[in-house]
Amino acid sequence: MSVIKKAIVSQGSGPLNPSYFCVHSTANPGATAANHVTYWSRNPTIPMAHLVSDWTEAYHTVPYDRLVAHVGNGNSLCEGLEICEATNETDFQRGIQIAAQVVRERLAARGWDTGRLICHDEACRMWGGTDHTDPIPYFTKWGYSWDQFKQLVQGGTDMAITTDEAKQIAAEVWSYQYDPNQPNMYNAVQYEMGGKIWGYDYKKSAPGGNVYNTLVYETQGQLKELKTMVTAQTAAIEALSKSMGADPQQIAKAVQDAVKAKLDALEITVTATDGD
Ligand SMILES: [Zn+2]
Incomplete structure (x- = not known):
């Protein structure tokens, strides 16, 4: 209006x-x-x-x-x-x-x-x-x-803060107080985030656990899947080579080595986003 x-x-x-x-x-x-x-x-x-x-x-x-x-x-x-x-x-x-x-x-x-x-x-x-x-x-x-x-x-911020106010905010963020009853902003964020990421509670089922827990669980799951896939592929190659008259042991070993080399070279990067 x-x-x-x-x-x-x-x-x-x-x-x-x-x-x-x-x-x-x-x-x-x-x-x-x-x-x-x-x-x-x-x-x-x-x-x-x-x-x-x-x-x-x-x-x-x-x-x-x-x-x-x-x-x-x-x-x-x-x-x-x-x-x-x-x-x-x-x-x-x-x-x-x-x-x-x-x-x-x-x-x-x-x-x-x-x-x-x-x-x-x-x-x-x-x-x-x-x-x-x-x-x-x-x-x-x-x-x-x-x-x-x-x-x-322009629709930008209309927070007209003075230099002194900015300094005070910065001080509140960075000053380091261990008193958990009076946490400064930095402390509070570190406590909250640290708690979520590193608090390690095995009693919680992994998918509903903290960020760290969930990541470990998911990464382990993915690695398990990879292992299953490699085993299945090895079996398939074994079967194939048998039907072609080649030495299945030798081929399977060669493939396994090749796959292992690939996996060893992989860098697994995990990115977490906090859903809260
Ligand atoms: Zn005028």
């Missing part, structure tokens, strides 16, 4: 066939999307974008094929979204999620990927006619980056 509500406030100032989607932020902290819809509808000739979003909703304000002034010399190249600027962390995060959803929808509607996604700061440097750097200062204020936003749009 689309997150975008329709609230057309202007028909713009001419046709538009854009090549990029440009993201802005309003530089008007606390003002909502609805506030902007109202403001733009009363002043339909002022700079505005095709869409405006805040921390609860998003509006489509100008038809997507109509020109509006939002990126200086890049106006005729861009469809645009204004992200309303939140005044607290929670609203910022919510607003980012909604904006990313809006951008995702619009890129999909155009058949574009994030290669077509730019921000006003980039548009300013590419084409000029404007000196705005939004939404970079707004993102920076909340410890967020333009790259993170692009990744979020």
